[in-house]
Amino acid sequence: MKGISAIDLVLLGLTFIVMFLAIVWALGVAPTEAEQGDVQRIFYFHLGSIWPAFLAFFYVLYASVRYLMTRDMNWDRKALASGEVGLYFASMVLITGPIWAKPTWGVWWAWDARLTSMLVMWFIFLGYVLLREYIDEDSKRARVGSVLGIIGASMVPFVYMSNRWFETQHPKPVIAGGEDSGIKDPQMVWALVLALAAFTLLYFLLARIGAGLFNNEGRIKDLHARMHLLEEER
Amino acid sequence: MSYLIAAYASIWVVLAFFIFVLLKRNRDLSQQVEELEARLTDLEEQGGS
Numbered sequence: 001m002k003g004i005s006a007i008d009l010v011l012l013g014l015t016f017i018v019m020f021l022a023i024v025w026a027l028g029v030a031p032t033e034a035e036q037g038d039v040q041r042i043f044y045f046h047l048g049s050i051w052p053a054f055l056a057f058f059y060v061l062y063a064s065v066r067y068l069m070t071r072d073m074n075w076d077r078k079a080l081a082s083g084e085v086g087l088y089f090a091s092m093v094l095i096t097g098p099i100w101a102k103p104t105w106g107v108w109w110a111w112d113a114r115l116t117s118m119l120v121m122w123f124i125f126l127g128y129v130l131l132r133e134y135i136d137e138d139s140k141r142a143r144v145g146s147v148l149g150i151i152g153a154s155m156v157p158f159v160y161m162s163n164r165w166f167e168t169q170h171p172k173p174v175i176a177g178g179e180d181s182g183i184k185d186p187q188m189v190w191a192l193v194l195a196l197a198a199f200t201l202l203y204f205l206l207a208r209i210g211a212g213l214f215n216n217e218g219r220i221k222d223l224h225a226r227m228h229l230l231e232e233e234r
Numbered sequence: 235m236s237y238l239i240a241a242y243a244s245i246w247v248v249l250a251f252f253i254f255v256l257l258k259r260n261r262d263l264s265q266q267v268e269e270l271e272a273r274l275t276d277l278e279e280q281g282g283s
Contacts, residue, residue: 004257012253016246023242038238209256216263223270230277 008208015201022048022194030191042100048195049092052203054156056086057125059207061153064146073218076142079149080132081210085203087125094122110169113162121159124152 026044033040063079066072097115098108109115128148135141163170183189 004261008257012257016250019246023239023246027239027242041238205253206256209253209260212260213256213263216260216267219267220263220270223267223274227270227274227277230274230281234281 008205011201011205011208015198015205018194018201019198022191022198025187025191025194030187031185033188036104039100039103042096044191044195045199046093046096046100047192048199049089049096051196052199053086053089053093054160055200056082056089056203056207057121057153057156060086060125060128060149064149064153067142067146071139073138073142074215076145077214077218078207078211079146080129081214082207083125083128083149083152084210085206087122087129088206089199089203090118090122090125094118105169112168112170113166114159114168114170117155117159117162121152121155124148124155128152 022044026041030041030044032038059082060079063075063082067075067079101110102108128145131145131148132141135144162168163172183192
């Protein structure tokens with residue numbers, strides 16, 4: 001497609017192929033879980049979404065620190081693009097979680113350390129994205145956004161470790177969660193690996209497109225300002 | 235189970251459409267940047283001459 005970079009097209013193609021395989025494995029190939037039945041299949045997309053959300057928030061941390069060190073607006077735009085995509089994935093986690101919880105726990109929600117810390121982190125990043133609409137001055141918006149992004153991203157380790165540190169309704173970790181945890185069936189492992197790969201590719205694709213959009217919008221704003229100055233001088 | 239497959243398939247159709255809209259918008263913005271840069275260069279040359 002004209003005007004779209006080769007990297008974006010390759011990422012797009014790979015994302016759709018791997019996501020197709022992930023859906024086939026999760027819904028068709030992986031066996032039905034003995035205790036929970038078909039509802040357990042939501043697990044592949046629930047866990048598949050949390051990993052890119054964490055990745056996105058860590059990138060917000062990195063890009064925000066880079067912005068504060070260099071004051072280069074490109075870093076702020078990259079951080080914002082990653083933060084927005086991270087918020088989408090975190091929203092997917094918070095939507096799929098209760099859908100899975102109701103038939104298995106009997107309740108939609110439990111105010112345990114994992115779910116509550118996840119919700120707090122989601123609100124911080126919702127604030128991070130919405131904040132951009134309320135501060136007009138570019139440098140102030142980027143500065144405040146960077147600080148908020150760093151605060152939000154520093155919650156990731158707490159959210160990740162919360163079900164190890166506290167007794168929670170949320171189950172113990174599937175990956176590196178101890179001897180009793182983890183999935184044993186190889187087809188279930190494949191379904192999880194494919195889901196993780198598909199959502200990671202989707203994160204890279206959406207973050208690249210988002211950063212490109214913000215970058216172009218920023219450049220257009222700068223060019224209009226320069227043209228306005230030139231026209232005033234004449 | 236067939237409803238689950240239909241749900242995932244429709245989500246992916248919507249997502250694919252959304253990604254193409256974003257890519258197209260990005261391409262349009264890139265063209266707009268090029269046009270503005272060309273106009274700005276013209277204005278600067280006219281101002282210099």
